[in-house]
Amino acid sequence: MTDPKAPDSKTPDSTRRSDRSRRAIYDAALALVGELGYPRTTIEGIAARAGVGKQTIYRWWPSKAAVLLEAFMDLAEQAAAGEAEIPDTGDLEADLKLVLRATVDEMNSPGYDAPARALAAEGVVDPVLGAQFVEKLLEPQLQLYVKRLRSAQDADDVRPDIDLRIALELFVGPLTHRWLLRTLPLTHGYADALVDYALYGLTARR
Amino acid sequence: MTDPKAPDSKTPDSTRRSDRSRRAIYDAALALVGELGYPRTTIEGIAARAGVGKQTIYRWWPSKAAVLLEAFMDLAEQAAAGEAEIPDTGDLEADLKLVLRATVDEMNSPGYDAPARALAAEGVVDPVLGAQFVEKLLEPQLQLYVKRLRSAQDADDVRPDIDLRIALELFVGPLTHRWLLRTLPLTHGYADALVDYALYGLTARR
Amino acid sequence: MTDPKAPDSKTPDSTRRSDRSRRAIYDAALALVGELGYPRTTIEGIAARAGVGKQTIYRWWPSKAAVLLEAFMDLAEQAAAGEAEIPDTGDLEADLKLVLRATVDEMNSPGYDAPARALAAEGVVDPVLGAQFVEKLLEPQLQLYVKRLRSAQDADDVRPDIDLRIALELFVGPLTHRWLLRTLPLTHGYADALVDYALYGLTARR
Amino acid sequence: MTDPKAPDSKTPDSTRRSDRSRRAIYDAALALVGELGYPRTTIEGIAARAGVGKQTIYRWWPSKAAVLLEAFMDLAEQAAAGEAEIPDTGDLEADLKLVLRATVDEMNSPGYDAPARALAAEGVVDPVLGAQFVEKLLEPQLQLYVKRLRSAQDADDVRPDIDLRIALELFVGPLTHRWLLRTLPLTHGYADALVDYALYGLTARR
DNA sequence: TAGTAACCGAGACGGTACGTCCCGTCTTCTG
DNA sequence: CAGAAGACGGGACGTACCGTCTCGGTTACTA
Incomplete structure (x- = not known):
């Protein structure tokens, strides 16, 4: 019944996503987990370190763990080749x-x-x-x-x-x-x- | 030169520990982890469920995980025989x-x-x-x-x-x-x- | 060499302050002091009564007394005219x-x-x-x-x-x-x- | 109807009161109020400073303020003459x-x-x-x-x-x-x- | 080429839990 | 049995983050 063209009001438009922010978030997440350990790494901390608004994280990932998972996969991808x-x-x-x-x-x-x-x-x-x-x-x-x-x-x-x-x-x-x-x-x-x-x-x- | 018998000034006197509270804390911790899962189990929640002050938990254990560890060991001990x-x-x-x-x-x-x-x-x-x-x-x-x-x-x-x-x-x-x-x-x-x-x-x- | 215009990094941005919360805090503070007396009035209580997070109080006032002072000044201002x-x-x-x-x-x-x-x-x-x-x-x-x-x-x-x-x-x-x-x-x-x-x-x- | 000889169970026997403790409490209370100010002076602090159990304070005074009042009166008495x-x-x-x-x-x-x-x-x-x-x-x-x-x-x-x-x-x-x-x-x-x-x-x- | 819609950095907000400090009571042991 | 010691149930503290919500500002498609 829903207009198939109308994007789900909660799904952001990934074509307009800032790649720069994404990478900065990966880097910050991995760095912080390395420095502080996982439990003391916070979403606020990642955002601050990455120079990014918190909302930018919440827009694209459901949880801290999901951020880290993607960051780690990105890391693995590069290393793999x-x-x-x-x-x-x-x-x-x-x-x-x-x-x-x-x-x-x-x-x-x-x-x-x-x-x-x-x-x-x-x-x-x-x-x-x-x-x-x-x-x-x-x-x-x-x-x-x-x-x-x-x-x-x-x-x-x-x-x-x-x-x-x-x-x-x-x-x-x-x-x-x-x-x-x-x-x-x-x-x-x-x-x-x-x-x-x-x-x-x-x-x-x- | 410090009297080696002198206990660390911050170490509580375990001979005066309340056994009733200890068991209540074990029970509450295991029950809550079972019901809510570990991350949503809080020290505050354990204390409330056990009818115990938070300080009584912090006095004897350094972390939520340590409480659970002891509770689990106690459980295992009984089951083991x-x-x-x-x-x-x-x-x-x-x-x-x-x-x-x-x-x-x-x-x-x-x-x-x-x-x-x-x-x-x-x-x-x-x-x-x-x-x-x-x-x-x-x-x-x-x-x-x-x-x-x-x-x-x-x-x-x-x-x-x-x-x-x-x-x-x-x-x-x-x-x-x-x-x-x-x-x-x-x-x-x-x-x-x-x-x-x-x-x-x-x-x-x- | 620090930009003199740069606000203290911990100073909140008062232009974005919620007026609704401010007034609710005034009202709650005055009401509670009236009902319970000053010593039994707590910041936690004021926050709860005002339907406000504690941090919103701590963000703008340094102490319970400072809240009450402002609330009272606000009251006086209205009464004065x-x-x-x-x-x-x-x-x-x-x-x-x-x-x-x-x-x-x-x-x-x-x-x-x-x-x-x-x-x-x-x-x-x-x-x-x-x-x-x-x-x-x-x-x-x-x-x-x-x-x-x-x-x-x-x-x-x-x-x-x-x-x-x-x-x-x-x-x-x-x-x-x-x-x-x-x-x-x-x-x-x-x-x-x-x-x-x-x-x-x-x-x-x- | 109560046996007039039986002392009220809550009234301690003042003849057995330790004068040494009383004076130590006075001194500690005045010193702490001078050093820390009244609000940061606590009964626990007074007891510790006086080398006295907390109960000794609670037995004889109803509140921190009452302790200080007596201590101050004692001080005034000496000074007065x-x-x-x-x-x-x-x-x-x-x-x-x-x-x-x-x-x-x-x-x-x-x-x-x-x-x-x-x-x-x-x-x-x-x-x-x-x-x-x-x-x-x-x-x-x-x-x-x-x-x-x-x-x-x-x-x-x-x-x-x-x-x-x-x-x-x-x-x-x-x-x-x-x-x-x-x-x-x-x-x-x-x-x-x-x-x-x-x-x-x-x-x-x- | 203006309008407009989205993402973005920033951060205030209502909340929850934290770990700490004291409260006043209760219990245990000592002189 | 008063007193030193201190564990206890409890309540509030002030802090740290949570996830949501505006708020300008800056792109990047549409009219």
Whole structure:
């Protein structure tokens, strides 16, 4: 019944959006989360730091977490570029160790750690944000593992009855566990051990 | 030269603490987190629900999260009692599946999920609280796995070169991953698969 | 080198001030002081009664007393209008008795007594507020006496060597004394006696 | 009907009262009012400074103001001793100027000003305390004026129709007015002028 | 080329919760 | 049993942000 041309009175016109402000907000958000931590980062603070009115934030994002999510995605996009693949040298063990070591390094780097941790924590508690976090950031990463493992399965390096979506969690799950909960240090050795244990099993071969 | 026995002038005298208030605060905190979720639970709200002055909370706990942590520990203590063991029937696979299925059930039960999730999220972002969470709640659980795995190692069911502290994370890590990040449903089947994959490895036997 | 026009970064922009809120705060403050007395009137209470955020009060006034002072000044302004003069019929004694009796009536009226007493008491203890109270409310009143007395001096009804600023205190001082300290009742007879004694002296004429 | 020997359960046994504590409380109260001002002086602060439990204060006094009133009376008692008289040299004018100048000096001395001002302010707002203040501290002083003026009246230095209770307020009222409201400086010259004006009147003698 | 509609920086507003300070009461232990 | 000590339920403080709401000002499409 509503005139389809009439835009929803609450939807702003994104063609007129200020790109300069958007980027300034991303920068301010990431900087503040890095400096103050997520809980002490406020929307007012982001606006002030970005030299932007509060309304400009509220116009385009529903929450502080959403701002950070986008800012982080923007960051990831730039960093990603062409490397969005797990190498496939034919040696599954080596390829996995390589990528897991890289992940460990990323998790240990402050520029990544602070915002990613904040987002993950928020997603843990807020299902809507959590779903976005998974869909936009996590799942694409996980699909890379599926792809590489499928290749290994095709090459008969992984048993054919293995559910690859579960298999990848043997690598990613423990890593994330140590990262988020800080139980023990995240090292290359740990990454290697994970690959070994998961690929070859814990049991004595009989 | 300060009398080492002299307590910090700002430390309250715990021998005079009101037990009635402490319990009322635990109850109120858990109830409110269950009803409203963690972020909408406030210290003021807990105090009001518990029929307690705010200062009584601030006197004994440094933060909302700390209250919840203690409340949750108190809850766990009551629930724990004698069952704090992983069964050891000699069949490692079966024992692990049993305990992992139980863990899955726990994670799927709302009474546990809400406060545990809130605590975990808070711990992700606040290192001090995180350390307490791990030390008081998580690590004791993990040590049960170490114990059971050591028994298996002694029985030659697990290879002798395996680091058990890492091994356990092959089970617990993926479970926690799905629970916290809600990537996919947490089922008994998933728990079983985890045990199978971790024990016997992903690779084709050669 | 700082731009002298640049307002203090913490000074709010008074052109954007809400007049509706200001008046509501005046009304609430006066009403509450009347109903509960000054010490039991709280800023929180004023805000609630006025349907206003607390910050709106703190933004514009430094203290509860300052709110009441302004509210009272606003009240006085409305009440004042054209009557801000001591009559000058040529009969000093009669004119002074008239105005002093009016003052007595005012001091005995509850609507004036409660807030004025509260302000005076606060001014007694807080020099800054006291100075404002005197400057904004009291001194203008006192100057009316100076004016009337000067007219009398010109007419040779008052000795030329009399310091009029001191003279007026012979009338106003005792009145205020009885009002504030409640030593004895404030009556028209008292006002008349004050005028008689001050004008003609206590001594036996020789 | 109540056993007349049984003391009211709320009335403490004053024979067992600690004099040491009482004096310490007086000292602490006066010191704190001098240092912090009355509003920032708290019962907890007095107790801490006096090395006394809060209950010891609440047992013996109904309010902060009551403590200060007693402390001030105690102070006045010590200071008073034998000088509790207005001199009567036969020269009323000289005698009044002497005592008024002394009063001015007292009002200008910080040790007297702070607590007296605080008490007066509290009395302005709290009728019960005000009544005590007047009865215990002010009225005895005022009666000294009545006595001296009666002597003057007997000596025919003051007209016989003068109401002395009113007359004294011509001196005390303006002094108190300047002291409490800080309109203008309190000087010996002011005291002298007051005596002159009040005794001989403002009008031109005809 | 003027008009006008939207975004923009700015920040006042009604609110909620914060963490702190005291209040006056109650309880425990000491001299 | 008075007194020192201080925990308690409670209430207000003054502050920090929330999300909404004007307010000029500056673009950037429309008439």
